[in-house]
Amino acid sequence: MSGVREALEALLDFKGNKIREFCLKRLESGRGAYDILEELNRGLEEIGRGYESKEFKRYFESDLIVSGANMKRAVELLRPHLGKEGEGKGRGRILLGTVKGDVHDIGKTVLSILLQSSGFEVVDLGVNVDAETFVKGVREHRPQLVGMSALLTSTAPYMEEVMRALKEAGLRERVKVIVGGRAVTEEFARQIGADAYGRDAVEGVRKCLELLGG
Numbered sequence: 001m002s003g004v005r006e007a008l009e010a011l012l013d014f015k016g017n018k019i020r021e022f023c024l025k026r027l028e029s030g031r032g033a034y035d036i037l038e039e040l041n042r043g044l045e046e047i048g049r050g051y052e053s054k055e056f057k058r059y060f061e062s063d064l065i066v067s068g069a070n071m072k073r074a075v076e077l078l079r080p081h082l083g084k085e086g087e088g089k090g091r092g093r094i095l096l097g098t099v100k101g102d103v104h105d106i107g108k109t110v111l112s113i114l115l116q117s118s119g120f121e122v123v124d125l126g127v128n129v130d131a132e133t134f135v136k137g138v139r140e141h142r143p144q145l146v147g148m149s150a151l152l153t154s155t156a157p158y159m160e161e162v163m164r165a166l167k168e169a170g171l172r173e174r175v176k177v178i179v180g181g182r183a184v185t186e187e188f189a190r191q192i193g194a195d196a197y198g199r200d201a202v203e204g205v206r207k208c209l210e211l212l213g214g
């Protein structure tokens with residue numbers, strides 16, 4: 001198992017060539033797509049820590065941008081290997097969005113791909129999604145599930161506003177709500193009255209299936 005160094009090199013390559021090599025090399029050696037994303041995730045964790053650290057700031061905003069763009073390339077490249085599209089189709093419909101104030105969408109995209117591979121129909125509202133848009137989305141698309149993502153500690157509390165808006169619109173009983181993203185915990189999910197929490201995309205899919213009784 002190679003260390004995090006190779007992942008960092010690939011993620012921080014601003015030309016975006018190394019990420020392709022990184023993924024292809026691993027696919028060729030028989031590694032699974034999700035496993036490769038996990039390895040890259042450890043690189044992102046390292047970049048996040050180096051960005052956050054006050055006394056030893058190794059990474060900067062430009063590094064967040066470059067690594068985010070490269071992670072997106074990796075997700076696109078690995079997409080066909082993440083599972084067969086629509087396997088077991090007709091599981092249900094889920095409305096997904098990253099909440100207002102937050103533009104992180106890589107984790108949500110990974111979740112969306114895995115959900116689609118497991119037979120869910122995904123309506124992705126994108127990023128920076130406000131409560132009214134979630135409400136409108138539920139009215140329009142009539143999903144069984146609503147999924148919210150937040151990576152910032154400053155945006156996670158907005159999920160509670162969405163919960164409130166769903167209640168006020170009389171829609172809360174019609175949908176199950178699942179939340180995730182690194183700013184969210186199981187306890188937080190319980191506090192805001194969500195039905196489930198997913199630590200990662202794999203757990204997210206499993207919880208969605210459970211919520212629908214599958």
Ligand code: B12
Pocket residue numbers: 041044045046047048049051052061064065066067068069071101102103104105106107108110111147148149150151152153154178179180181182183197198199200201202203204205
């Ligand atoms: C890439 C990145 C960016 C990119 C995002 C690009 C994009 N298109 O998404 C850019 C450059 C835009 C960015 C901007 C900022 N970022 Co940023 N970013 C990151 C970084 C390095 C990686 C995030 C990522 O994509 N991870 C990979 C994915 C696969 O993981 P994930 O999102 O956690 O998702 C998994 C699970 O959480 C789960 N999941 C996610 N959503 C959901 C939803 C449901 C329903 C379920 C079930 C599961 C689930 O499944 C996913 C797959 O397994 C993180 C550090 C880190 N390691 O997380 C910082 C980080 C999140 N960013 C941070 C910050 C501070 C910022 C900025 C404020 C910086 C600035 N000063 O401008 C801005 C905020 C912009 C905004 N308003 O949103 C901080 C947040 C700190 C905090 N406590 O709030 C972090 C933690 C870095 C750090 N350590 O300081 N960022």
